[in-house]
Amino acid sequence: MNFVDYYIVHILLSLPLLSAIFIYLIPHSDIASKKTIANFFSTVSVIAYLRLLILFLTKNPIASIDFSLNLYNLNFNLFMEIKQSSVLIYGLVVLSIAFHSYSQKTSSVKNSLHHSIPFILTFVLYVVLGQTDLKIALPILSITNFLIYFSLSLSQKNQRGFTIFQSGVFLLCYDTLALIVLQIYSSLEYKNKTVLMILLLAPGCARLLLPLFAPHFNKFIKNTDHESNILLTIFLQISGFSIILLVYEIIEEIPEQLSIIVNFMSLINAGYVTYLMIRKQDIKFLPHYLLIIFNAFTVMILFSGKEVQMFWGSTSMFINNVICFLMSSLMVKISTKIKVYSYHIPMVRSFWLLMGSLLIGLPGLGVGASLWPAIYYLIEIKIFYGTSSIYLWQVIIILWLVIITSLSIPLIKAINQEFTVSEHVIDRELSFISIKQNLVMITIFTAAASIVITLLINLQFI
Amino acid sequence: MINTQQLIILTPMMASFVVLALDIIGAKKDSLIKSEKPHIRIFSITSLSISACVILKTLLNTESNDQSLFVYLLSSLSIVLGAALVIGLCHRSFKKRLTGDDYFLILSSSTLALVNVFITNLLLNMACLIGFMITMTALIVRTSEGSKKVELGLKLVFSTICIFLLYALAVIILQVNDHKLDVSISFINNQSISITFYPSLLLSLVGVILCATPPFHFGYVDCAEGANTGVALLLLNNSFIQGCVLLYRLNISHPSFLIYVLSVGVMLTWIRAVDQSKIRRTVAYISISIGPTLALCLLFGESQILPIYMYYLLLFMFNLLSLFVLFSAVESIKPFSSHNNTWEDLSGYGKINGLNSLVLLVVLASIAGIPGTLGYFLKLSLLSSLNIFAVSIIIFLSTVIAITCIMRIFVFIFSKHQHIAKQKIDNRVPLSIIISSLLLTILGFFTFLY
Numbered sequence: 003m004n005f006v007d008y009y010i011v012h013i014l015l016s017l018p019l020l021s022a023i024f025i026y027l028i029p030h031s032d033i034a035s036k037k038t039i040a041n042f043f044s045t046v047s048v049i050a051y052l053r054l055l056i057l058f059l060t061k062n063p064i065a066s067i068d069f070s071l072n073l074y075n076l077n078f079n080l081f082m083e084i085k086q087s088s089v090l091i092y093g094l095v096v097l098s099i100a101f102h103s104y105s106q107k108t109s110s111v112k113n114s115l116h117h118s119i120p121f122i123l124t125f126v127l128y129v130v131l132g133q134t135d136l137k138i139a140l141p142i143l144s145i146t147n148f149l150i151y152f153s154l155s156l157s158q159k160n161q162r163g164f165t166i167f168q169s170g171v172f173l174l175c176y177d178t179l180a181l182i183v184l185q186i187y188s189s190l191e192y193k194n195k196t197v198l199m200i201l202l203l204a205p206g207c208a209r210l211l212l213p214l215f216a217p218h219f220n221k222f223i224k225n226t227d228h229e230s231n232i233l234l235t236i237f238l239q240i241s242g243f244s245i246i247l248l249v250y251e252i253i254e255e256i257p258e259q260l261s262i263i264v265n266f267m268s269l270i271n272a273g274y275v276t277y278l279m280i281r282k283q284d285i286k287f288l289p290h291y292l293l294i295i296f297n298a299f300t301v302m303i304l305f306s307g308k309e310v311q312m313f314w315g316s317t318s319m320f321i322n323n324v325i326c327f328l329m330s331s332l333m334v335k336i337s338t339k340i341k342v343y344s345y346h347i348p349m350v351r352s353f354w355l356l357m358g359s360l361l362i363g364l365p366g367l368g369v370g371a372s373l374w375p376a377i378y379y380l381i382e383i384k385i386f387y388g389t390s391s392i393y394l395w396q397v398i399i400i401l402w403l404v405i406i407t408s409l410s411i412p413l414i415k416a417i418n419q420e421f422t423v424s425e426h427v428i429d430r431e432l433s434f435i436s437i438k439q440n441l442v443m444i445t446i447f448t449a450a451a452s453i454v455i456t457l458l459i460n461l462q463f464i
Numbered sequence: 465m466i467n468t469q470q471l472i473i474l475t476p477m478m479a480s481f482v483v484l485a486l487d488i489i490g491a492k493k494d495s496l497i498k499s500e501k502p503h504i505r506i507f508s509i510t511s512l513s514i515s516a517c518v519i520l521k522t523l524l525n526t527e528s529n530d531q532s533l534f535v536y537l538l539s540s541l542s543i544v545l546g547a548a549l550v551i552g553l554c555h556r557s558f559k560k561r562l563t564g565d566d567y568f569l570i571l572s573s574s575t576l577a578l579v580n581v582f583i584t585n586l587l588l589n590m591a592c593l594i595g596f597m598i599t600m601t602a603l604i605v606r607t608s609e610g611s612k613k614v615e616l617g618l619k620l621v622f623s624t625i626c627i628f629l630l631y632a633l634a635v636i637i638l639q640v641n642d643h644k645l646d647v648s649i650s651f652i653n654n655q656s657i658s659i660t661f662y663p664s665l666l667l668s669l670v671g672v673i674l675c676a677t678p679p680f681h682f683g684y685v686d687c688a689e690g691a692n693t694g695v696a697l698l699l700l701n702n703s704f705i706q707g708c709v710l711l712y713r714l715n716i717s718h719p720s721f722l723i724y725v726l727s728v729g730v731m732l733t734w735i736r737a738v739d740q741s742k743i744r745r746t747v748a749y750i751s752i753s754i755g756p757t758l759a760l761c762l763l764f765g766e767s768q769i770l771p772i773y774m775y776y777l778l779l780f781m782f783n784l785l786s787l788f789v790l791f792s793a794v795e796s797i798k799p800f801s802s803h804n805n806t807w808e809d810l811s812g813y814g815k816i817n818g819l820n821s822l823v824l825l826v827v828l829a830s831i832a833g834i835p836g837t838l839g840y841f842l843k844l845s846l847l848s849s850l851n852i853f854a855v856s857i858i859i860f861l862s863t864v865i866a867i868t869c870i871m872r873i874f875v876f877i878f879s880k881h882q883h884i885a886k887q888k889i890d891n892r893v894p895l896s897i898i899i900s901s902l903l904l905t906i907l908g909f910f911t912f913l914y
Contacts, residue, residue: 145836155878163879170871175864177835185848
């Protein structure tokens, strides 16, 4: 790697911390400067990342950062490695922070620390994604949880306290348990290590808001302000997935028993969320529920086997899922802040149908661009070339197909509900017509991005 | 020729006599006016600093394989530094001025604790320990306010009597077997278990009481709650260290009973902490959870990545920094640090005084053992060296309960609606407390850095 690329990587990794410091130091009242700094650093991050992406696509080695200090017989060592497997997830982080900087209105109600939290969380994600040892990544994420709770505390919702309490207790307890298990893992003469592996997965699954591990997921979704909800959800999702990837790398060979247990747990998670969606069709929360369902699928695919198709299939699934969630959240935000007159409603419904189709896994578009190839790989490996529990795998796949098919029910019901005029009207009193083109562009971009990412990964590595 | 240990003990001892003399001289001159005594304060801190320098010099020259000496030197350093911090903290926290008698009591109690760390003769240990408890009782009664002082004094006297009886019984049993007057702890370690079983048990119980381990914590919680924050820090710091050194010296051959008593004790403190609605009472229970944790880690803990002397250094730093930051943070949340204030009164405090709240939360997280803090690193080292499944479960459960307690406090401080007017509060956090709380988090990343 030449020295320019070396510095570009260092710049990319240090930018969020620099921007957090700058934003914190800017006086509280100077909102415009904070927004400008945020936009500037996000843009530079995107440009730096593009270079990293080119290195990844041309299969060049990517940097590792190693900082060592020897102090009176003590070695201090800070090591971060950008692996081939995590480069795309770095891109997701860059996209998320750029999305947040450009789309969020900087509020004068929040203090400087709140404005810098997104960048601090981004830096933490960079550090965590660069780790190869779960014993290092998990404490960092654990202590960073408090920033999330700090952000949640600024919400005006009634049950924010209960949400913070529940999510804090669950996440911290899972982290502690996983670290204890890791510490005593090798010394235990434990023949059936499946249970220990499930315990190691718990912190990641809780951050992915899977209901079995995060019973507070519904409260979390409903009790955070829209502005902070998207960023916090993305942070939790990416950190959860990185934990799961690290656990995946710990395990040398995935036992069949573990695979089946993880699959059934994912099915239960997805089934429960689908049931919730069908029972309560609130279009505002649709993207969140669909994000959780497909993340459950992602975990299932990843732990179905150590084959390279499974790994890249689940990675592309996760990335597509998050991108679709980001775009649909933007749509939710816009649609709740504009005036909707009665003659706009058919157009609104059609846009929601379009966006919803990207989210519910229709083949070829949005989430579906990665979903169906992943299902194909699963069938190929477990049923066509499988040697054991073939009937069980058939049942699992059929159940997943039933869940995926039934996702259209809550979407159609949600679109058919009454659209009322929103009480929160933004300054310019935008009407639906004026932002129609923006919504079209968002939808097209999301569909295109999902297809490109899936093709990229499938052609490169599978 | 004075050796190093004698020098370490003599310095604060002489300083305490000088302070007493200065106070008597000063009292004769200004008999009607109770003025602040900056010269006594400076002299006390200087003498403690000299003692600390001597200890540090000895520490640096100690060979790394002499673990026992290392532990005793670190213990004495903690006692000396603790006394210096207490003088600084008391100066800020006392509503009335500290008198010369108070300085004398602080220095003399620290001297007695130092003597107890270095000598091994049981009778002298008992005398120093009783002396320490009496001086602390006197200090607490002098510096507490209102009707609380009587209650605290009585409870500490009860603890003192219990310790005295246990010690006396242990010595009597040993003398019945050996008829020696100057029995030492090394004598216990060299005899057969049939002779030393009951004395070891009794002395272990003394150590457990000194570490404020439930259900043997007697008056420590009330003193931590009701006494002045600086004095509470002095009592807990010196008691924990003396208790840990006693248990360390005993070198118990079958420590299972002790492991379970200490680990269940940690869990019980957190269960009681969750149960409290008052700020000072909650903090008192949290502060006494440090004692059994310190004892467990000192006796049975070992780090796989750090040399043992580094591990001991971190352990004693954890004890001192946690107590210091905890009591200072409580002191800094005035006017809500009185005994009747509940967590409800602190609703929304975090939105006005973010730094104070952050410092408090960091120290609570460290004591609880939340991942990413020094307390977590020490607990994890303990679990990996003990390798007992039941104890791992107990410590995990105590961490879960601790997490519940801390999240409850977090919600009160940051999430609830503000009850407090912004203009009322203007509490600045001293730099020493900020640095101490930073150390409690940064040092927790040892697996990350080493």
